[in-house]
Amino acid sequence: MPASKPAEKIGKMKKLRRTLSESFRSIGKNCLYFCLNCMTKICLKDNLMSTRSLQGKDVKPLDTIPEDKKVKVQRTQSGFDPFEKPAGQPTSPKFGKADSYEKLEKLGEGSYATVYKGKSKVNGKLVALKVIRLQEEEGTPFTAIREASLLKGLKHSNIVLLHDIIHTKETLTLVFEYVHTDLCQYMDRHPGGLHPDNVKLFLYQLLRGLSYIHQRYILHRDLKPQNLLISDTGELKLADFGLARAKSVPSHTYSNEVVTLWYRPPDVLLGSTDYSTCLDMWGVGCIFIEMIQGVAAFPGMKDIQDQLERIFLVLGTPSEDIWPGVHSLPHFKPDRFTVYSAKKLRQAWNKLGYVDHAEELASRFLQCFPKNRISAQAALNHEYFSHLPPRIWELQDMSTIFTVAGVKLQTESGDSIQVCARRNSQGKDSTSGSKH
Template identity: 80%
Template sequence: MCDLMPAAQPAEKIGKMKKLRRTLSESFSRIGDCQGSDSLIKPLDTIPEDRKVQRTQSGFDPFEKPAGQVKRVHSENNACINAKSSSSGKESPKLRRHSSPSSPTSPKFGKADSYEKLEKLGEGSYATVYKGKSKVNGKLVALKVIRLQEEEGTPFTAIREASLLKGLKHTNIVLLHDIIHTKETLTLVFEYVHTDLCQYMDKHPGGLHPDNVRLFLFQLLRGLSYTHQRYILHRDLKPQNLLISDTGELKLADFGLARAKSVPSHTYSNEVVTLWYRPPDVLLGSTDYSTCLDMWGVGCIFVEMIQGVAAFPGMKDIQDQLERIFLVLGTPSEETWPGVHSLPHFKPDRFTVYSPKKLRQAWNKLGYVDHAEELASRFLQCFPKNRLSAQAALHHEYFSHLPPRLWELPDMSSIFTVPSIKLQPESGDSIQVCSKSKATSNSKH
């Protein structure tokens, strides 16, 4: 079963949030010297714009960025910044906790001019994304440049992302190297990862190699279990937010919508998670959710990796999204989902009554992989409390053929340090051409 999140008193929450805003706005401390062996990272595998799959969806989500502003090439965390564009503001004096190069004029961590801009990867509603290189150690970095408004201050999503990532140290979570705070911008400096799962699936359409799906899912659950044990929800799981290194290492990224345990469970927003990966309880207006929210997204991503198509690709609105879910899993009732009738948006007369089907009837490739259908069914449960937790999923029979040593690895050790673990070649390198209907629909990607 999914873990339950502890609740906090509203006064305690408000006090903590104010303290968090004040602390992070006044002084963004250096996270640490850039580390990791990204000298071996290969150039970005680019996909021609006119041949990309458009993973489209309806609007509704106020967290979504206008389609015209965002390229679906990368998550916002795959970014870099130009020294010229971000050093115009006055630097915070408390950001001078850095390593000491031999020369006083040498590049230093925590300074905007320590990074060379290489290319722009995308732009969102409040952040611009660049790929670049550190002048301190020559390593590739990713920078998310957040524009600050004088009257509004630092966007709270940026404060939340920075504060959460400072405390998350795991090989399957993107590493925050550095923070640069000027009058005009706040820049989060991440390790650079050359692609994401969405791009990877676009490059290898028709479903991924079963062994690679197993390794990707194991890493996703490993990183998610780590965050859930710290009472943190990601709340925006989707292929674009799962970065993939050239060696096959998967990293959770983009924690802008993540929430920590200090937020009372009954006041969460129900406008989270990209529509295709949003669970039915949230679609129906529930704001009382826990780690189960993320586990639905895991199930959708699992099916998509195996089948090669999105599990529930809603094309119209929330009603359409729910109909697609109920068509496979069955329309819920009080018997199958206690409390469903009390959810704000559940109106029995609005939904066709469907009986549940075996998942392989909807996604036939699940039947070709041992234990895949059973595991997917444990994630894709309409009743939230029935969904399998990340920690329990790591011990499912689906992973029984993996080396036992994987469960003994320290948090910061990659699964690829185990000699027998490696990605298998994917079959076919063709790029899937998007359909006209997908290309003309609104997309967050």
């Protein structure tokens, strides 16, 4: 073999090796970039972290970064983190970090979460911290995941604002705007019924928030005064979306859920799982009457049977004629219920007769047959609200009704128009402010 042949062969092998080395280096860089992106997406999805930290930043492949800007990773002893900031370099509080918020006081505790009043170290504003305890064997509660994912996409002045999400090994913390009190506490402070003008403003805001979510095919499914927050300026905000969009309702109800029964419609009490926005509208009617009358509309004290009896006593025991399909519902047994005739609502709640169009609107909410209930959008245009300033119907989603001239809370009996903050001493489920 001529001497030139081995030399030529060795040269080709060297060239091939250089080509392969360059290819592997390129592949390695692209794989690293791909993995980092995948890990980021997985972490954002799994930990429900806010995407605001990535906004405005361009993530580029490593091979497009100039040499003088690349991070030089040194191979040193185990435990060295090349991305860790030097010890002497000061760090400022950031969103998404647990140490960015200071707990001030406990506001309430529920079955899977505790709510604290807090303060942001980022901007100094008051916040509500809903701390959800995580169980290793159970993982993150699905209700918490659902609540966070829904609220991230809802931007409306009558829906509580989710500021931040913090995930650690032990807890998931949802950081909400701080709202001073809720409708339940507000009514407790003003027994006997609220000022008629204030009822109108609270109801309008409730319908406005519901219309917004219903147009997005979202049901709240847990409307009650404890889940309606009231700010110190009178803004009402829908809160606690942990049950939103659920597809079914358990037929068996335990004693600690009896309060929620008060605002549950008869079709769901009878076992129906085929419902839509009309589910929430029944709760609106119950809350409307409670604000006007000063007492719960249907305060069942025992079980589902007792709750249904109280409803039928006022609205009449349903039949196939007035409620097509009622006999086919799982829990409807004709021999179980006393046959009552329907009454005028003012016979049960006399204060409805004192306010123009209030009784008629309440009757549109409280229809046993679900399809007969008025929608949130239609209710906003009801004659009951005809005395409000016209510009109130032209507001943008994020504009509060109190920006309209002439719209303000009236003085409740024996108190100022300011809604005072008060700690939730009853330990009810909450999710924001006093109850988020």
